[in-house]
Amino acid sequence: MVRNALTRPVLGAATALLLGAAATVGLGAAPASAQDARQTAAAPDFAGIVALNNCSGSLVALPDSQPGDPALVLTNGHCLESGMPSPGEVVVDKPSSRSFTLLDADAGDLGTLKATKISYATMTDTDMAIYETDTTYEAVSAEYGIEPLEIAAERGTEGAPIDVVSGYWKKVYSCNLDAFVHELHEDGWVTKDSLRYTSDCQTVGGTSGSPVIDRDSGKVVGVNNTGNESGGECTLNNPCEVDENGEVTVREGINYGQQVHHLTKCVTTGNKVDLSLPECALPKP
Numbered sequence: 001m002v003r004n005a006l007t008r009p010v011l012g013a014a015t016a017l018l019l020g021a022a023a024t025v026g027l028g029a030a031p032a033s034a035q036d037a038r039q040t041a042a043a044p045d046f047a048g049i050v051a052l053n054n055c056s057g058s059l060v061a062l063p064d065s066q067p068g069d070p071a072l073v074l075t076n077g078h079c080l081e082s083g084m085p086s087p088g089e090v091v092v093d094k095p096s097s098r099s100f101t102l103l104d105a106d107a108g109d110l111g112t113l114k115a116t117k118i119s120y121a122t123m124t125d126t127d128m129a130i131y132e133t134d135t136t137y138e139a140v141s142a143e144y145g146i147e148p149l150e151i152a153a154e155r156g157t158e159g160a161p162i163d164v165v166s167g168y169w170k171k172v173y174s175c176n177l178d179a180f181v182h183e184l185h186e187d188g189w190v191t192k193d194s195l196r197y198t199s200d201c202q203t204v205g206g207t208s209g210s211p212v213i214d215r216d217s218g219k220v221v222g223v224n225n226t227g228n229e230s231g232g233e234c235t236l237n238n239p240c241e242v243d244e245n246g247e248v249t250v251r252e253g254i255n256y257g258q259q260v261h262h263l264t265k266c267v268t269t270g271n272k273v274d275l276s277l278p279e280c281a282l283p284k285p
């Protein structure tokens with residue numbers, strides 16, 4: 001879970017933690033809800049994808065998000081401007097002025113979104129960060145003609161075609177969801193029920209934080225975050241799989257993402273993260 005542009009050089013650019021890169025599709029007029037607005041993705045594009053200075057990300061909405069709600073940006077916890085959270089650390093409602101470059105369908109730069117806070121971030125059990133911005137979905141739609149990607153309320157489907165769309169590299173990686181991994185261990189961090197991709201998704205540093213999009217539904221089922229680069233066992237940039245019996249498996253060259261459906265049980269009216277909600281299972285401070 002550490003492949004962003006902060007840790008090491010990638011193809012001559014600033015380093016990038018983990019992986020990431022999912023497909024997005026443009027929406028039409030401002031929706032009554034994000035679910036009404038988002039259309040099934042026939043092919044991946046970059047509408048709603050964002051680029052960070054060290055990672056990738058996406059403009060996202062929950063199934064019950066409303067046009068007037070503060071717009072949210074999804075990326076990895078290890079992509080935070082303050083550095084990677086320690087194992088067990090959870091960041092909630094931390095002020096932020098981070099900027100994100102919003103892309104159009106053809107990966108052109110449309111404009112800048114600015115955060116007001118980190119609503120939630122952690123590298124424990126998952127590798128996820130949600131930023132709240134100073135604008136709304138309806139304002140983004142009016143100014144740029146862009147609608148958010150919708151976060152799926154259910155876990156992904158094994159074998160489903162997926163697209164990982166990177167705003168950092170402006171590149172789409174397409175493959176299938178190979179399996180769910182009980183635990184991924186990487187240099188002290190542990191993530192649970194992670195997404196394993198088939199080998200076609202050769203994501204690289206800088207793709208960290210990219211949405212993992214189910215191609216059939218057009219919804220975000222994960223956030224791209226890491227991969228085993230050189231065959232190392234449970235080390236930085238070389239995560240290993242650990243099953244229910246404690247057996248360790250190393251898959252060199254295979255990449256992974258984290259599920260995001262948990263968020264739908266942890267966000268309430270106005271796109272506010274509320275970890276006290278009865279069904280919220282995300283790690284708490």
